[in-house]
Amino acid sequence: MKRIGILGGTFDPPHIGHLIIAEEVRETLNLEEVWFIPSYEPPHKQKAHVNSETRVEMVERAISGNPHFRISTIEVNRLGKSYTFDTMKALTDENPDVQFYFIIGADMVEYLPYWNHIDDLLNLVMFVGVKRRGYAFKTDYPILEVDVPLIELSSTDIRQRALKNKSIKYMVNSGVEAYLKEKHLYEDR
Ligand SMILES: Nc1ncnc2c1ncn2[C@@H]1O[C@H](COP(=O)(O)OP(=O)(O)OP(=O)(O)O)[C@@H](O)[C@H]1O
Numbered sequence: 001m002k003r004i005g006i007l008g009g010t011f012d013p014p015h016i017g018h019l020i021i022a023e024e025v026r027e028t029l030n031l032e033e034v035w036f037i038p039s040y041e042p043p044h045k046q047k048a049h050v051n052s053e054t055r056v057e058m059v060e061r062a063i064s065g066n067p068h069f070r071i072s073t074i075e076v077n078r079l080g081k082s083y084t085f086d087t088m089k090a091l092t093d094e095n096p097d098v099q100f101y102f103i104i105g106a107d108m109v110e111y112l113p114y115w116n117h118i119d120d121l122l123n124l125v126m127f128v129g130v131k132r133r134g135y136a137f138k139t140d141y142p143i144l145e146v147d148v149p150l151i152e153l154s155s156t157d158i159r160q161r162a163l164k165n166k167s168i169k170y171m172v173n174s175g176v177e178a179y180l181k182e183k184h185l186y187e188d189r
């Protein structure tokens, strides 16, 4: 079986926390690749601040340069609410030779009981949790924990900094930083 990691997210915008957890989990679990899947509409929180085409462009820029990282547009192509069960059902049907490892931060570990079709989803993927400041890593589900450096960054922080015209250098990669500036994303308009 091939071993592939999945990092689903809103990526509004993608930041170095996403890249570091994906790379750490890839290396620790010896995964061939990690696929980044931007959601069209997050199932559990408010709509993203920028449209899905823009978030896809940002993820492409964020992952460029890492030959193990790919993007899948399965959720933005499907439209509607991006339930992970629907996505992973389609991906496991299309790729019967792959064991998928679905990477989540500790905020999502706590939220797992509320995911759509969580029991069926647990039969499709192995969840991999990483720690995140402010969230206890507590769950009754059988998930793998991978130790990663604690990155105190969120997309919310980046949006707030952009709004206040504060530097986001090194918090997002340079391609994403240039794109945010060029398109004036998240700025006060
Ligand atoms: N700094 C981080 N440390 C650990 N996990 C993270 C970190 N940032 C994001 N993640 C995880 O990456 C996945 C995608 O996150 P998402 O795109 O929603 O970013 P976010 O920073 O949580 O966004 P927002 O602040 O807008 O809610 C989620 O599983 C989330 O838990």
Ligand SMILES: O=C(O)c1ccc[n+]([C@@H]2O[C@H](COP(=O)([O-])O)[C@@H](O)[C@H]2O)c1
Pocket: 007, 008, 009, 010, 011, 037, 039, 042, 043, 044, 045, 082, 083, 084, 085, 108, 111, 114, 115, 116
């Ligand atoms: O399917 C669900 O019910 C579900 C509920 C909460 C989160 N998720 C997925 O978890 C991933 C991280 O979510 P987010 O909003 O932090 O980007 C993303 O792929 C979401 O679609 C999925």
